Amino acid sequence: MSYQLIICEKPSAAMRIAYALGGTHVRRERYKGLPVFWLEIEGKRVAVVPALGHLYGVEQNSTGWSFPIFDLRWAPLKDRRKRMWIEAIAEIAKGADSYVCACDFDVEGSLIGYTILRYACGGVDIKAKRMRFSTLTKEELRSAYKNALGRLDYERVYAGKVRHEVDWIFGVNTSRALMDAMGRAGGGFEVLSAGRVQSPTLYALCRREVEINLHVPDPFWSLNSEVVIKGAKYPAEYKVKEFFSRKEAEDVAERCQGKRGYVKDVLVKRKRIPPPPPFNLGDLQREAYRVFGYSPSKTQRIAERLYLSAAVSYPRTSSQKLPHSLGLGRIIEKLGRTERYREAARRILEKGIVKPREGRSTDPAHPAIHPTGTLPKRMSGEEGRIFDLIVRRFFATFGEDAILEEREAVVEVNERDSFKVRARDLVESGWTEYYRPYVAWRKTEGQRFEVNDEAIFVRVDVEDKFTAPPERYTASKLIAYMERQGLGTKSTRAEIIDNLYRRGYIEGREIKVTDLGFAVVGILKRFFPELVSVKMTSALEGDMVEIESGRRDQVEVVLKVVDTMKPVFERIIEKYEEIGEELFGVMNQLRRNELGPCPKCRSGHMRIVRSKKSGKRFIGCDNYPNFCNFSFPIPQRGKISRSNADCNFCGFPIIEVKDGWKIWRFCVNAGCPSNKR
């Protein structure tokens, strides 16, 4: 008897879909490692199988590392597990008589389903149906199955294909151009890269770096003051915040230091602070940076581990929604079985109505990040921290509004001098109780300042200051910038930032762009300014929308991209030497310290130089020609680096050359017996 085949995006989704459609009669088996769910719907046999995200991707239709390449094909990704799953799905598809794509209802999901149905299942995409759903709830999945579209959503599929192909054409070709130009200039091999998302991100960092460099610090003076009212100390702010001469500030300090004033006026404002929304990935990454100092990629890795151990829900989500169907009451109850969360869970459940605060962002396939109620037996310290942050944030969304009282007093010392004193009290702690220790506001006991209270100025200090340059980005701030600009996706942003570090384009926690980063952006801007612009992404998105709505043809869009890129690469090839020299020069600076001190004069550094006469590269001392004439010939190809060892014969440094898979080492002393053969 034949059956229907339903393709899903990932294992967890396949399981949800299988149980939603099959009720209790689901039989689970493994075929070549692939989970297969067998069930019946109205007497018809059905097999539900998962993919692992993309199983197919674009690759060049030729071999080698030449450029530019425009001829691409879709092929299985080079991953053993994925290849096994493709084989397994292909065999199961042979026995099927109808097909349904039940991947996430977005561009990438539609493409994942399409490539599998087309390339693994023998072109059955043309007779497949498409389930459309926005959450993986039972009701919605059943209705999505019943009302499935009678064909694949090809418009969305084509938009996805174009996204992949265009990114490859821009990214891989430009990266190869950079690497190749540097290699030919004698700079050896180093991984360099450029792309639609990473290059505009790096450009934004460069612009900030330039602003910082252009900043001229102006001196100014300010007062740092403290006042005691009713026995409590408060910082006080003088009515003038910036003085432009030290004398002015000193005069005020002299008039006020140690003096008694009185509270002339008090302004009280009450603010209602609703609970924060539940986490999506970006929120979690920013919050974990704020409270633990974790980088976004670290937080993501930890959250993914917690997801794999079933402690938290799917972390790669942009949703800030917690639909009732998640069984929120049950989750709270399960968490409440542990000592740690007992009290909070009890108080939330006591209220009766379990309704969380939600945020505005949604996600086509997942709810906000939340605990599942399962507690993993073992968690590392880091996992425990992130887990606790997620649990307490989840609890907080069920809390009442917090009420903050802000009191602002005007304190007068004499007729000329007055200060502002601010105090903030938590009147109703509401949700903040659940979110401790991650929120600092506390209820304050004791008296509050009132009109006519005495105020003693225990400190009025003059401070020398300078106007500050704009702040550097941190990875956390950079993620927020990328989100605002629509650069990358929730799943890729952290990884792309990591990549910029790995390439040596940026460094430091407060991100600084290196000379190499500047050189790459400079070259891109000269030859292909669009690639450093955030508009590149919006333009591609515009094209994708037009393809999705059927107004434009996918092939035409890719051809247009090829047409705009061809002259760009021609220009690059014309200026190959210039580009190569520039990268080579910068690389050399970076490698200066890597090669180590000069073994002859001991004060300079070894570096790679290129002879003006012969065009060949060699190792020379950077004290040449003034104090030192050390030199040593090296192979013209390959990456040069200092090895950890010194020569056994003469003690000179050993240099390593890596060219593809070949590695060889030699001593940099031309007169050393190890070099005589």
Place this chain on the structure above:
DNA sequence: GCAAGGTC
């Protein structure tokens, strides 16, 4: 060895 996007 190169992009950006999905997923373990």
